[in-house]
Amino acid sequence: MTRVLLLGESWFVHSIHQKGFDSFTTSEFTLGGVEFVAALRAASHEVTHVPCHEISSRVPSTPEELRAVADVIVVSDVGANTFQLPPATFGRSEEQPDRTDALRGFVEHGGGLLMAGGYMTFSGIDAKARWGRTPLAAALPVGVLDRDDRVELAAGAAPQTETEHPITAGLTGTWPNLLGLNEVTVRETATELASCAGHPLLVVDDYGAGRSAAFTSDVAPHWAPPGFVEWEGYGRLFDRTVRWLAGEELA
Incomplete structure (x- = not known):
């Protein structure tokens, strides 16, 4: 059983409803990624999901503490600011550990990390996710662009396998369409396992004693x-x- 720590995949929506002269507001919180969590739990993995707004209070700030609670960490659709600007730093100007460096150290010392795509991972919408400017970037199997990196595929595009690998074994044939992904570059040491619309979709590599992967579309x-x-x-x-x-070692 693998201990998986999923970070991100949540959001708040604050809406303004305008009805003629009058308006009112509503707010809603959504915990996403339910399909991903369900799939991993069905495969007997132990999954802990920490939503975006709890990362600064619940996620350990050192590689050693991270290794104590997780074998694999998944960062999905949450920007680097959430990890680098905890309330103590942003609100009170206090020095705090950089959790993006802790994630890098987690991989270097034997952990596994998957970065999944979205509007707030890799570079993201309007380049606001800014993961390429963090210490964790060194551990990723892909290079992060320094601009808005979205590739919108409203008409849909089917991924295809690029390389034989234990991860993609048995996934022959046609994959279902995806509607978008983040544009990245493949590092020289990395292996591109799948692509979509001519862009890298699934890329893996080793880093230190650990392993990392990038899935550039949503989970x-x-x-x-x-x-x-x-x-x-x-x-x-x-x-x-x-x-x-x-x-x-996968069979």
């Missing part, structure tokens, strides 16, 4: 539509990715 809606998350290969893909990141 859940909106870029991953129902046809993808309901695909019979969805659970197999992420189960095998997590197991490989944890150092398991």
Whole structure:
């Protein structure tokens, strides 16, 4: 059983409703990634989900503490500011550990890390995710662009396998369409396992004593539509990715 720590995949929406002269507001919190969590738990992984707004209070700030609670960490659709600007630093100008460096050290000392795509990972919308400007960038198997890196595929595009690898074994044939991804570059030492619309989709590499992977599209809606998350290969893909990141030799 692999201990998986999922960071991100949550959001608040604050809406203004204008009705003629009058208006009112509503607020809603959504905990996303339910399909991803369910797939991993169905494969007998132990998954702890920490939503974006709890990262500064619940996520350990040293590699050693991270290794004590997780074998694999998944960073999904949450920007670097959430890790680098805790309330004590942003609000009170206090020095605090850089959690993006802790994530890098976690991988260097034997942990596994998956960065999944979205509007707030890699570079992200308006380049606000800014992961390429963090210490963790050194541990990623891909280079992060220094601009808005979204590739919107509203008409849909089917991924395809590029390289034979234990992670993608058994995923032959047509993959369901995706609706977008983050544009990245593949590092020289890394291996591109799958692509979509001519862009890297799944890339893996070693870093120090650990392993890292990048899945540049969403693991859940909106870029991953129902046809993808309901695909019979969805659970197999992420189960095998997590197991490989944890150092398991896959059959």
